[in-house]
Amino acid sequence: MKHNLKYFLFAIFLITALVYQGCEKATPDNWKWETITTNGEPTARHEAGFVAYKSKLYLMGGRRINPTSEFDPSTNTWTEKSPSPIELHHFQPVVYGDAIYIIGAMTGQWPNEKPVDQIIIYYPERDEYVYGDSIPKHRKRGGAGAVVYKDKIYLVGGIINGHMNGFKPWFDEYNPKTKEWKTLTDAPNARDHYQTMVINDKLYAFAGRTTSRITKEDFSLTVNHGNTYNFLTQKWEPVTNDTAIPTMRAGNSALAWNGSIVIAGGESMVQEAAHNQVEAYNTKTKLWSKWPSLNQGRHGSGLAVIGDYVYTASGCGKRGGEPELTTIERLQLPKGNATPLTEIADTTPVYQQYNTLTIPFEGPETSETDAINPFLNYRLSVEFQHEDSKQTIRGFYAADGDAAETSAKTGKIWNVRFTPNKIGKWTYTAKLHKGDSIALTDDLTIGDLIPMTNAKGNFIIVNSDKEGDDFRGKGRLEAHKGYFKFRNTNDYWLKVGTNSPENLLGYVDFDDTYRMKSEAREGEAAATENIHTYAPHLKDWKTGDPSWKKGKGKSLVGAINYLSSKGMNSAYFLTLNILGDGKDVWPYVTPDNFTRFDVSKLEQWEIVFQHMQSKGIVLHMVLQETENETMLDHGNTGPLRQLYFRELIARFGHHLALVWNLGEENGPASWSPIGQNDKQRKAMATFLKETDPYQHPVLLHTHSEDPLREDILNDILGFKDLDGLSLQQAKREEASTVVETWRKKSKAAGQDWLITMDEIGMWHTGALTDTQDANHFSLRHYALWGTLMSGAAGVEWYFGAKQPHNDLTSEDWRQRDHLWEITNHAKVFFNTYLPYWEMxxxxxxxxxxxxxxxxxxxxxxxxxxxxxxxxxxxxxxxxxxxxxxxxxxxxxxxxxxxxxxxxxxxxxxxxxxxxxxxxxxxxxxxxxxxxxxxxxxx
Structure with a gap:
């Protein structure tokens, strides 16, 4: 094997040498940049645009309102032209037709610059600026890369909040002829302060950074790897390690030349002086090469070609804003390629920490209803190995691999979802076994091994570029000494959100979702015949948000947007309410067969769950209701319950912020006398802890009053596999006392329970709408401030059963708009001013x-x-x-x-x-x- 590798490397070396030998002479003699002596000087500027139009060069925009400086290479003369209509900076100008388009610029002063909301068009031959079309409201940004491809303009990346934060991976298409905008799939990496280029039907985005003045990381978060979009397949190609730029920087210039992407100049935290390095990525060989360095390092300008030369001008000579330059340099362009820096391209895939990998495998053709049950009689297990740890993750049957869009029930694709927590190189080995009820066993040696593709592989994990509320920039939530905390950090998290509607997933746009005949019991809301549409929240869906099947799902995604916009970070929902109140949520193909799962429905759930995580909303996943807690295995954790839990863990356990709730109002009660006993609820908790590779918190939703609640909880105090309580409390005046009581009891039993106030009574009232209770005084007094100041780890609001917009029928979270605001005020106070976990x-x-x-x-x-x-x-x-x-x-x-x-x-x-x-x-x-x-x- 070693000899084969040796010969392979030697062959690559020979091929590379022959390729270069066969080219025309790669570089001119004494190849270097030349600083030109000019007639006149341009207006000094940086964060500007520099572009060639026909036979002349144009220096445009920059900090302040500047004249447009025109350079004629035939006479080496600068001429001052019309100023821009407003201050324009941080943009990449592109030539389209007889004009230069400025799309995605910023205006205003550092660090709170604003994105320009219109296209600005400059006509060089008329020396005239005009305003073009508006940029879609929810896609405005500056510092993005812009490029023309086949009569359309493409905008990639950028930042929405000046230099403060808000860097994006957005990708948009603008058609100057039809004036239409189209939102395309996000790039794999967010980046701003960079330029993009196109070569041979592919777009390349290299360098740049994720600017974050708000965390005092203005210059340091430079992006290591490049992204490639294939216009022919209309997909982003996987990020690979060969795209790692040798010199990381932002504010750079870029050029497409002779099959290579050339990156010049820029700024970073590595040095105070602006970078002078020039490096080129050969898109065919996937190798980097070194070009001559600039005479003067600079950032905030561009590269432009006239004839046989590439030019750069002006910009800034140091990191930041000074000194602004007036010089212009040129370099004779090579006819071939420079000597590569590396001999063999490293095509190892690259992903980001805390971002989920979905790895597909091609196995046997089967279906949801096949005689050999793919959910029960197959088991996909994947071992992920890091240099200092390893994890085994269960996979799942995925039909055709695109079931959310196709509603497929058949196919040969099996997926695993894995969320890596460590930086560095990982390897994986996957095995698919077949056997009778093999999915129920953890003995990975049992069963017949089934061949499948892609069974081994490796990848590299780098830092996440997510920010703000997005959990993918924070890590995994865990229960820690009575509070939520991000694992392996000292960052705590306080939960505030909605408890209703509990049948959130009883939604018209999910496949095969409907309501069975429903009869309400005393003490519960009555469900209507119709399932949820969330029509009032359709207006909250934004361009670029997810949907499925040509626009389905927008109203629920919009509802999530609204909840997040009010500062809420949690949503409580059932995953199984057969026999319960709503009778409209289950993961199965049919509600009477508990071994067959609805692949397309669950994939559509996953789209919503992913969006919730990106918006910073925890998945409070309630596994059953009091009415159905003995439906599976008579309440035991037998084969049906195990299969149910395993499917949920395999499909959704990868999410960073998820809470397993053992069940609503768990345990027998007068209205539901047949309930689980202490042994059965402990068995559930233990199974989840032993099976979930991510160790999400496990909570128990309680009854609302003692002694019924107390009888159940006293038996489970100190049980190591239960992290705490999802508390229900009838009389709100007593809520703080109940929280404090159970915190003290759990501590005395050797375990600090995490207690969240999740369902405030009375059952018929709960949290009223704003029109009924404008300022929600009793809620904010007793249930909000009272419980948080008594040690609660969070609060969710339950909508009373006998009220409009109740816990089963609510379609519009905006009915309680002021309640969310009041709740957010408490969250802000605790997060901003209190080390509450130490109090x-x-x-x-x-x-x-x-x-x-x-x-x-x-x-x-x-x-x-x-x-x-x-x-x-x-x-x-x-x-x-x-x-x-x-x-x-x-x-x-x-x-x-x-x-x-x-x-x-x-x-x-x-x-x-x-x-x-x-x-x-x-x-x-x-x-x-x-x-x-x-x-x-x-």
Whole structure:
């Protein structure tokens, strides 16, 4: 094998040498850039456009409103032309017809530049700028790459919030003739501050960065690997390691020449001076080569060809904005290719950390209803190996591999989904076994091995380019000492969201989804004959968002957008409500056969789940209802329940933010006397913990009152496989006490339960609509601030069963618009000002049973006061001075100060709400923040 590899490498070397020898002389003698002496100078500028039009060069835009500088190479003369109509910078100009188009520019000052919302067109021969078509509202950005291909203009990447954040992988097509915009598939990598090029029906995007001033990473997040889009197949090609640019930089210039993409100049954190390196990627050999370096390093300009020369001009000579240059350089273009930097291209696939890989395998042809059940009698297992760890992940039957679009029920594709958590090189080995009920066993040596394609492979994982709320930029959520935390970090996460509608997935656009005959029991909402359409949220779907089957799914995706826009980050939903209230959600082909799964429906669920994760919304996956908890295996974790859990884990367990909920109102009750017992619920939890390779949190949804709830929970206290409670509470006035009680009990039992307040009563009322309860005072008092300040890890809102827009029929989350805002105010306060995971509730420090207090002794205290009154706080445990600031739980906003700016520890102190705050506000409740050494903390 070693000898074969040796001969192979030698052969490649010889072929490469012969190829180069057979070319015309690759480079001119004394090949180097020449700085030209010119007649006149251009207006110095950077973040500008530089482009050739016919026989002249044009330097356009840049910081400030600048004249257009025209250069004539035949006379080496600069001429000043008309200024741009507005400040235009961070764009790549393209020539189309008799004009130069500027699409995807920024305007305004650093770092909060705004994307220009129109195309700007310059006609060189008329020396005239005009405004062109509008850019779609939801696709505006600057710093993108632009290129012309077959009479259409393509825009790739860019950033929506100046230099602050908002870098995108977007890809759009604009047709100047028809004025139409078309959204195309996102690029594999987000990037901004770069330029793109086309060669032989392929678009290439190299270099650039993901600018993030908000995290003080303006220059450092340079993008290592390039992306290639094939216009003929209309797909992005897999990212491979040969596209790793030798010198990482952004603000670079790019050129397509003789089959190579040339990258010149740029800026990075590696050096203060602008880069002068020029490197070329040969699109045929997939090798990088080195071209002569620029005489003057520069960024924020371009490359343009006239005759036998490539030119660059102006730009900035150092990282940032100074000095702006007036020089112009040129390089004689080679007829061949430069000597490669590497001898063999590394085509190992490259993916991003925390981004899911879906790897397809071609196995035996079968179907959802085949006599040999593909869900029960086949088992795909894939071992993923990193240099210091390995994981075995179950795969699943995927029909034709595109069932979300085709609704296929047959095919020979088997998939595995894997979300890698470690940077570096991975390998995988896949095995497909066949045997009677083999899917139920973890013994990977059992069964007949079935041949399939792609059984072995490797890939490289690099850093994620996702940001903001997107979980793919944060990692996996876990339960940690009573709170949610991102694994292997010190970043905590507070849950706020919706508990309703519980039958979220009973949606008209999912394949084979309908409602069986439904009869409501006392204490529950009555379902209508129709399933969900979410029509009011169709307007919330945005260009570029996912859908399926020519536009299906838009209203539910839009609903997710709306929820995220209000700051919510969790949605509670059932995956199985056969025999339950809605009777419209199940993963099976039919609701009476629990061994056959509906591939296309589950793939459509996955599209929605992926979007939820990108919007920062946790999947609160409720596995059953109280009415059906004994439907599978009489409540045991037998073959049917195991198969159900395994399918959910294989298809959805890869998601970073997912909670397994053992079941709604789990355990027997008067309205559902046949329920699971303690042994059965423990068996479920243990099976999930042992089977889920990602170890997602496992919670139990409770009954609403004691002693029914208490009888069940006392038996499961201290059980290691249960991470906490999804709490239901009938009387909201008692919610804080219940949270604190079970936190104390779980801690005493040796396990800090994560407790979230997920269903507030009474059952018939819950969270009313804004028209019924405009400011939701009792909810924000008792259920929101009361539970969070008692140690709850989050809150979700249940819509009362006897109300319009209830927990089964709700179509429009906007009916509770103000409730979401009020909830977000609490989330912002906790996330911004409190190390809440280090704090403990101590309500007795306040002289009111209606007030709440959470504190870290002698460092920070947060107090909720529900109304005007004479309050005191016992600070005898503390010493020194505390700054006092006020937060409005109804309107949010910044912390406020009043006439009393500090109080001291060592005694009982007054906390009266100041008149200047209480006199002008509609609400009577306030939150007080007491902090010691606040300047140091900030």
């Amino acid at each position: 403990q509730p101590k309500h007795s420090l306040i002289n009111s049973k209606e007030a709440y207090c959470i504190r870290k002794v002698n460092e920070i205290y947060a107090v909720y006061l529900p109304k005007l009154g004479r309050y005191t706080i016992d600070l005898r445990e503390a010493s020194g001075d505390f700054q006092i600031q006020w937060y409005n739980p109804l309107t949010g906003g910044p912390l406020q100060t009043a006439s009393v700016k500090s109080i001291s520890g060592g005694g009982i102190r007054s906390l009266a709400i100041p008149k200047e705050l209480s006199a002008t506000k509609k609400n009577t409740d306030w939150v007080i923040l007491l902090r010691k050494n606040v300047e140091k903390q900030l």
